[in-house]
Amino acid sequence: MISCKPAPKPFWDNAVDAYIFFVSSTLSGTADKELFNTINTHATPSILDTCKDAQFKGDKDQCITISALYNGKPVQYILVGLGDTSTTKNRHAIREQLRRGLCSAINILKKRTIPTAVVSFPCASIFGVEENELIKQMSIAAIMSDYEFSTFLNDKKNKRWNGTLLFAFDTSDQDLNKAFEKGIVIGNATSLAREMDDLPGNIMTPLEVAAQAKKIAEAHNLSYTALNRQNAQDLGMGGFCAVDEGSEKEGCIVILEYKPQKTNAPTICLVGKGITFDTGGVSLKPSQHMDGMKFDMSGAGAVIATMNIIGALKPNVHVIAIAPIAENMPSGKAARQDDIVTFMNGKTAVIRSTDAEGRLILADALCYAEKYYNPDIIIDIATLTGACAYSLGHFYTGLMTPDDELATQLHSLGLLTGDKVWRLPMDDDFKAAIKSDVADIANTGSSAYLAGTVTASHFLSNFVEKARWAHLDIAGTAHEVPGINYLGKGATGAGIRLMTEFILSFNA
Template sequence: MLNIRLSTTGGAPAALALPVSPDGLVPVEAPVAGAIAAEAAAFVEDADHSGAAGAVQVLPRPQDRPRRLLLVGIGAGTEADWRSAGAALYRAAVREPALSVALPGSVEPAALRGLAEGMLLAGYRFRLAAEKADGGPALRRVTVLVDAPERFETALGVANAVASATYLARDLTNMPSQEKSPAWFAARVAREANRLSGLKLRVREPRELAEEGFGGILAVGGGSPRGPRLVELGWRPRGARRHVVLVGKGITFDSGGISIKPRDGMKLMRKDMGGAAAIIAATLGAAALNLPVRVTALAPLAENMPSGSAYRPGDVVRHYGGRTSEILNTDAEGRIVLADALAYAVRRLNPDLLVDLATLTGANAVALGKRTAALYSDNDELAGELTAAASAAGERMWRMPLTDDYLESLASDVADAANVGDGGAGSVVAALFLREFTGVARDRWAHLDMSAPSWIETNEGELVKGATGWGVRTLLRWLESVGEQS
């Protein structure tokens, strides 16, 4: 991961970044030679730099130091603007061995957090191919020039922790499924949890799942020789007064099962555990940041495959706690494993707040496009807090209706409900199906359908082609606020 440090002096960097607002070059506190500042100001004016957040113009100076000036737009100077600036700077300086960035003296620590998160997240790479000698980025070190480094140390530490957690979620989601079995995922969580103190891990294997009645997880994972797991990861700091339970869909590969997907629908199904990746990474991040809130992450893991032992359309699955589901479509498997985990959370963990994340439906993308998750909750306060956290983190969600009228489409003659409806509104119906498993926690539950924003096809801002780690940043912002309320 990129090494970002704070300093009052920058020496003679090969590349120096200076901030630009729509009004022109922004004065900085760091010692920048007057001649350099005057040269940069003249260039900005002559080049008609917009100052928009993330806009970068480069002034080459091959015979001088620094050799390049990077004039980066910071817009109105919000944290989000600085995040855009950081991502753009990383890409503009990726071939430099080192970069110095001068900040205005008036900025708050939030600006540094935005800048650092943008640079760190844009610098993520996932490669399994052998690297060529010149194939990787050269940029390894960034020096941020500020007048009082101690004022920004906490913000930089938070940015590093958030980026590290997001890296983990991206790594888990990007990993090809021939490697990423439920057992592999559980082992990776164990390895990460061992690096931090105060975490408790339990992994239920198929025998324990059967003994305790997790029929949904067992049904979905029954078609694969690589058996399912339920990962339960807990962070319980001393004095925590509120307990948040996070549940994440963990389908390590989704063929659709007997209701098999076409090739185009299957080729990216290694990402179908993006929800599990996000809630595990956020819980590890909460521990790394020592947030004063109790967090339990539940990741039901299964590989949905067709075989002689796979569950079938027409089967009736008995979930944890006894509720039953008639299977009309084995490709609607995410809600089946989530149902077990939600029921367990309510019956055994007594959460103050319950949130699930899932790459659940393609209908989410039809409704909201590829950058926005769908939010469902009957709790206005919880929905507002999650939406605000997403906005602050640079992720997006939109609250959708939980309309009881659609419940009748899930009616079954042989079970408590069918696992799919027959009246459209696929994302809404999936949320309603899950709500029936939240019991007494229904009034403090939220569901995030994040299939579309979990993956991106091109580099964009702080996002890198592939898995985005969507939800980690939102959850950590939200958990920060929950801890503050305790």
């Protein structure tokens, strides 16, 4: 497992086995020239000549490893290309390239079993952020780059890099030290959430998710509550119970609360869908569509992980996470199509499909949030609709909110963190899709309206009356994202970096 630490000395003074640095596509910038001049003062043979011979130009996705001597000692120089960094446009894309480049370097360290390395980053202004933000983002990326799900592999060889990566920055600057530490906290919490999401449903059961949440609560002195099936029935949570009662494994609703010392702090509530395995219920999925349904708890994993971070960083923000957790299973006790359920706020819904279960459990969790915490803002996050993955692919989480200011803030923070969102419309025209003749609403939209992701968000809007609210659909981003190396295979921890930065933006 990777160990990231601040470098105890300036970059070139650290006695390590590899030196990692980043260059632009021209290899002609002032910083690049100074860097190569410094290396060539000590290195044999000339690094610049070797780059030319290998046709390494610092282009995007280029990466080269050069074996050479540094002050007479054999070392590796890992050069990572960033492409054209001269443009002032798309700074977020250059930051993203830096994340991926760092992961490429870490993969080389892992493949070659290089035990120690030091990394230095270019001037933060290239990336459109302050240095402390750059250090934080890159420490997150380093931890995320090393994650792999190998719990059940007897041969775990080369699955993780058991080395030390030193970050070269001015350690006398306390702001930089704090930024680095924040990044490590966020990265480690994200890795824990990915592990929870990757574990199969026979292990990561509803009660096991609750147990993991309880450990986090105990570690950070958070308030912890777990409502069981009977509690949910007593509260009138007909949506949650309709799903939960189909399984022999009892579900629960986990509530984590962080209270800051500041008494007038804003209150933000996170609500995450936690279906530990989704068969579709009576509306049974085809077997090929059931593969990967262990990831249907990724929303719950995200809000629990975010509380892990908040508990460690302790911002002046009142934060609550509510995770309704259950299995969606077919049985003699399972909900049926045409059943009508009554939610905690008294609204009713007819079940058109038992495979649209996520919105049923989220609805009661949203009601609970408003009734008992009166939050200023609610963000719910869920692998809610396959339609979102078809609409936006794997690189953008779907964002739906009636609040323009909230949408703008989340979009900007998505670009900052690499945890990107794209807003979909919530026009009133779509409301007609979930109308019903026998209940207040239906749990799926009429096929005549299409736009299943949008109609699902309109369903959820019935359960938020006062708070500012945003819905994040991570169906396409929660797992198996292609082409982004630091996300690897399996779970990605989608939404954690975004929600964390959103909460921290209110810290005062």
